[in-house]
Every structure is written in structure tokens, then in C-alpha cells.
Amino acid sequence: MDENDRSIAGFTMAGHALVHWFETSIPIFLVVWLAEFDVTIALLGLVVALGYAPFGLGALPGGILADRYGTKRLIVLCLAGMSLSFLALSVATSIYAIAAGLLLWGIAASVYHPAGLSLISTGVDDRGTVFAWHGIAGNVGIALGPFVAATLLIVLEWQLVAALLAVPGLLAVVYGLTAQFDPTAAVEDDVDAGPTEALSLSDLLGNSRALFASTFAIVFVIVTFEGLYYRGMLTYLPEILHGVPAMETLAVPEGLEGISPADYIYVGLLVVGMAGQYVGGKLTDRVSPDRGLAGLFVALAVLAVAFVPVTTMGLGAIVALCAVFGFFLFAIQPFYQNAVAVYTPPDTRGLSYGYTYLGEFGLGAASIAVAGFVLEGFSTAAFFVLIAGFAAAGAVLSAALAAGLDRFLEASPDTATGLNE
Incomplete structure (x- = not known):
């Protein structure tokens, strides 16, 4: 891989790992929230669904936004949004505030996959290798998210754990703002692959x-x-x-x-x-x-x-x-x-x-x-x-x-x- 490939790989690997870091840590909080807010499992399940639903349904508008505003900008906003959502969860005092925090997380997280994979597909020459490392990073997040959350909950209050889980995301935002790469390096010079003007409905x-x-x-x-x-x-x-x-x-x-x-x-x-x-x-x-x-x-x-x-x-x-x-x-x-x-x-x-x-x-x-x-x-x-x-x-x-x-x-x-x- 050349320097541009490595830079995009590092940026997207961080984003992919953190999306699943947050995603798989949410179920760990369920037992705590059941006791904290004295709600039924059915109601809490509905609340959690508010976070997971836009994660999938928001992928299409996320892809449209990536084409319009550029992939790097969308990924940085995704990381910031997910981190701020967990900070909001850390100060939640009601089940309604939990629902709002999870909804914000789902909206922010939904843009990552279309933006991240679009960036790899247009900016990376050694695409197969970067797809491989990108996927590995996602699995790291899938495994570490619940493990770290469950371990921290043994010794810390859930509010502090939620705030600590946001820290890697905030660090990734700083990293993303300083990362330098060409997002269209793998595309022919005569092909337009950059951000476009806003598309009409037609x-x-x-x-x-x-x-x-x-x-x-x-x-x-x-x-x-x-x-x-x-x-x-x-x-x-x-x-x-x-x-x-x-x-x-x-x-x-x-x-x-x-x-x-x-x-x-x-x-x-x-x-x-x-x-x-x-x-x-x-x-x-x-x-x-x-x-x-x-x-x-x-x-x-x-x-x-x-x-x-x-x-x-x-x-x-x-x-x-x-x-x-x-x-x-x-x-x-x-x-x-x-x-x-x-x-x-x-x-x-x-x-x-x-x-x-x-x-x-x-x-x-x-x-x-x-x-x-x-x-x-x-x-x-x-x-x-x-x-x-x-x-x-x-x-x-x-x-x-x-x-x-x-x-x-x-x-x-x-x-x-x-x-x-």
C-alpha cells in the first residue's frame, strides 16, 4: 500500500471499529437500565430499537449525504455524533432521555458504512487489502465493545462507563480532522467521483x-x-x-x-x-x-x-x-x-x-x-x-x-x- 492507501486505511479502520464498539456495548447497559428506571423489558426493548432502527434505515440517506458533502466530512461527523450521544446517555436521568440519546446514536452511526466504504472504493488502489483490514477493525470493535463495557460496569457506575466509552470516539475525531489523503486517488482523472451539487428529487x-x-x-x-x-x-x-x-x-x-x-x-x-x-x-x-x-x-x-x-x-x-x-x-x-x-x-x-x-x-x-x-x-x-x-x-x-x-x-x-x- 502507498501512503494514501495507508492513511485512508487507518482513518476508516478507526471509524469501523468505533461504530461497532458503540453498537455492541448498548445491550450491556440493558440490565442496569432495567433496575435504574424500573421499566418493563418490553418498553426498554422499544427504546433500544429506536437506536438500532435508524442505524440500518439511515444508510440510504447517509449514502446520499456522502455523495453530496464528501466522505471524510461525513465520517468525522459520524464519530462526533456517536461520542456526543454516549455523553448524553451519561447524564440521562429518565428513560426518555435514554431513548433520545440512543436515537441520536443511531442517526449518527447510520452514515458510516456508506461513507467509509465509498471512501475506500474511490481512494484506495490496493482495495482488497484495505477491505480486509477494515473488516478486521470492525470485528475488533464488535468484540471489545461489550467486553470493555461489562468489565467497567463491575467497578464503576453506568453513567461514568458511558462517558468513558465516548473517549475513543472523541480521540478519533481529532485524528480524523488531522488526517490527510486524496479520497479519489483510485479513480481515473476524467471521472467525477468528488462531492456533487445537491441532487434534485428527480x-x-x-x-x-x-x-x-x-x-x-x-x-x-x-x-x-x-x-x-x-x-x-x-x-x-x-x-x-x-x-x-x-x-x-x-x-x-x-x-x-x-x-x-x-x-x-x-x-x-x-x-x-x-x-x-x-x-x-x-x-x-x-x-x-x-x-x-x-x-x-x-x-x-x-x-x-x-x-x-x-x-x-x-x-x-x-x-x-x-x-x-x-x-x-x-x-x-x-x-x-x-x-x-x-x-x-x-x-x-x-x-x-x-x-x-x-x-x-x-x-x-x-x-x-x-x-x-x-x-x-x-x-x-x-x-x-x-x-x-x-x-x-x-x-x-x-x-x-x-x-x-x-x-x-x-x-x-x-x-x-x-x-x-
């Missing part, structure tokens, strides 16, 4: 129609199926692991009765995901995104079905399967991120990633409700078959894309006809 609709008349339409559906798989598995796998026979037979040391070995297995899965992110990112330089996605979706479908017999086996088999699963679950992410970069024009990259993460985090969240219904009304085996079905659908679409399905669409990503000039 221009925005025209650009959107052009995107969905191109190969991006297939990529969007593929990403949505990946989101359905990802959200469903990561939401319910911890609960499933808690109930498997192998966990119930393990003795927990005195004084650690609240900790289950399943929790450590789950965190380990996320840690192994860092290796998956790295390998997947490096492979995007060698394997086309459509073929890579097809193969990885097949692997994920097989792994989901494999959980049915393995959860009845011993601890060693469960740990091994979770490790392999964690690797492949995160190895696929650089491939769909690269697919967006390959199949969309540079001047609408923010809009493209906005739609991408609307599918990943917004539409993908539907599997939480659907899979929860299946898990409660049917069986664990039916749950894993459903999840495998999402991966199978993604594999079929990816294979069709590799076979030339995009030729049947009206526009190609190279011409990008209909996009606003």
Missing part, C-alpha cells in the same frame, strides 16, 4: 433507477440475503448455544455463576472472524466477486445445516464448528463490499453503499422476527434450515451473476446510463 430517482437497472440490482438482493443470514444467526446463536447439552454439563467456577462457557465460544467466533475478514479481503484481488460470493454462500448454507447434528455432540465439535462458521461468516463481507465497487460507477458510490447497507442492516433485520417465530413455533432444526435457505438463495443468485445474468438487464455498470452528470 435526479435522485433517476440515479436510483439507473442503479437498479444495472447489475447492482442483483448485488443488492444478494447482500439482502447475506443480511438475513447474518442477523438471524448472530441474534439467536448465543441463546441456542446456552441450551445445548454440552454446555449444561460444564461446571462454572465459584463466583462466576453468571458467565456461561457459551459466551466465550461466541466471543471466540467473533475473534476468528478477523481472520476471515483478512483472508476474504485478500482474495477479492484474485477471485471475481460473483464467484467468491457463490462459493462462500454454499459454505455458509452447509455450516448452518451442520449445526443441527453438531449441537447434540460434545464441546470439542461445537467449538470447532463455531470457529469455522465465524471464519466464513466474515470472509464473505469483503466480497459483497467489493462487488458494489466493481458493479457501480464512482460518482454514485455513496448512494450505492447506502442501498447496500439498507439491505444488509435494514431489510436483513427481518430475519430476527421470522427466525424467532420459527425457533419458538417449530424447532431449532427448522431454524437452521431456514437460515441455510437464505444462504442457498444468495448462492443461486451469485452463481447466476457469474454465469452472465447481468446481460439481461437494461444497463451495464460501465455505461451507467441515466446517472446524473
Whole structure:
């Protein structure tokens, strides 16, 4: 990587890690808030949903803003907004103030993924390597957020913990303001990839129609199926692991009765995901995104079905399967991120990633409700078959894309006809 690539990598890695640092620390506060404000779980769940909902739904407007105002500016504002939101939580004295703080966090966090990935796609020459390190940084945040929050809550009041969690974000804002790089270094000189004038509604609709008349339409559906798989598995796998026979037979040391070995297995899965992110990112330089996605979706479908017999086996088999699963679950992410970069024009990259993460985090969240219904009304085996079905659908679409399905669409990503000039 050259100096510009390294600068963008460092900036986006910090942003990606911190988005998930804040995101995964929020559930740790739930038990404390239940006792602090004497509210029902249902009400608190609604309050937390106010934070998570805009995180996914705001990705599309976040992408539009990235195209309009520039990616670096949006990411710095994202970091500042998330940090200030947690500072607001630290002085909250009612459940309504908690709701307001979480809502502000979700709005601020929603712009990161379309802005950060747009920046990498237009500013980095060694894109696969940076996608890999960017993904690893996200996994670091996913693992460290709840770990640090839970550890600090043992010895400190929750208000102080919320304030301390904001400190890395504030430091990242300072770093971002001083970072120097060319956000369009990877784009040809005659291609406009910088901030544009505000688009009219007709221009925005025209650009959107052009995107969905191109190969991006297939990529969007593929990403949505990946989101359905990802959200469903990561939401319910911890609960499933808690109930498997192998966990119930393990003795927990005195004084650690609240900790289950399943929790450590789950965190380990996320840690192994860092290796998956790295390998997947490096492979995007060698394997086309459509073929890579097809193969990885097949692997994920097989792994989901494999959980049915393995959860009845011993601890060693469960740990091994979770490790392999964690690797492949995160190895696929650089491939769909690269697919967006390959199949969309540079001047609408923010809009493209906005739609991408609307599918990943917004539409993908539907599997939480659907899979929860299946898990409660049917069986664990039916749950894993459903999840495998999402991966199978993604594999079929990816294979069709590799076979030339995009030729049947009206526009190609190279011409990008209909996009606003």
C-alpha cells in the first residue's frame, strides 16, 4: 500500500471499529437500565430499537449525504455524533432521555458504512487489502465493545462507563480532522467521483433507477440475503448455544455463576472472524466477486445445516464448528463490499453503499422476527434450515451473476446510463 492507501486505511479502520464498539456495548447497559428506571423489558426493548432502527434505515440517506458533502466530512461527523450521544446517555436521568440519546446514536452511526466504504472504493488502489483490514477493525470493535463495557460496569457506575466509552470516539475525531489523503486517488482523472451539487428529487430517482437497472440490482438482493443470514444467526446463536447439552454439563467456577462457557465460544467466533475478514479481503484481488460470493454462500448454507447434528455432540465439535462458521461468516463481507465497487460507477458510490447497507442492516433485520417465530413455533432444526435457505438463495443468485445474468438487464455498470452528470 502507498501512503494514501495507508492513511485512508487507518482513518476508516478507526471509524469501523468505533461504530461497532458503540453498537455492541448498548445491550450491556440493558440490565442496569432495567433496575435504574424500573421499566418493563418490553418498553426498554422499544427504546433500544429506536437506536438500532435508524442505524440500518439511515444508510440510504447517509449514502446520499456522502455523495453530496464528501466522505471524510461525513465520517468525522459520524464519530462526533456517536461520542456526543454516549455523553448524553451519561447524564440521562429518565428513560426518555435514554431513548433520545440512543436515537441520536443511531442517526449518527447510520452514515458510516456508506461513507467509509465509498471512501475506500474511490481512494484506495490496493482495495482488497484495505477491505480486509477494515473488516478486521470492525470485528475488533464488535468484540471489545461489550467486553470493555461489562468489565467497567463491575467497578464503576453506568453513567461514568458511558462517558468513558465516548473517549475513543472523541480521540478519533481529532485524528480524523488531522488526517490527510486524496479520497479519489483510485479513480481515473476524467471521472467525477468528488462531492456533487445537491441532487434534485428527480435526479435522485433517476440515479436510483439507473442503479437498479444495472447489475447492482442483483448485488443488492444478494447482500439482502447475506443480511438475513447474518442477523438471524448472530441474534439467536448465543441463546441456542446456552441450551445445548454440552454446555449444561460444564461446571462454572465459584463466583462466576453468571458467565456461561457459551459466551466465550461466541466471543471466540467473533475473534476468528478477523481472520476471515483478512483472508476474504485478500482474495477479492484474485477471485471475481460473483464467484467468491457463490462459493462462500454454499459454505455458509452447509455450516448452518451442520449445526443441527453438531449441537447434540460434545464441546470439542461445537467449538470447532463455531470457529469455522465465524471464519466464513466474515470472509464473505469483503466480497459483497467489493462487488458494489466493481458493479457501480464512482460518482454514485455513496448512494450505492447506502442501498447496500439498507439491505444488509435494514431489510436483513427481518430475519430476527421470522427466525424467532420459527425457533419458538417449530424447532431449532427448522431454524437452521431456514437460515441455510437464505444462504442457498444468495448462492443461486451469485452463481447466476457469474454465469452472465447481468446481460439481461437494461444497463451495464460501465455505461451507467441515466446517472446524473
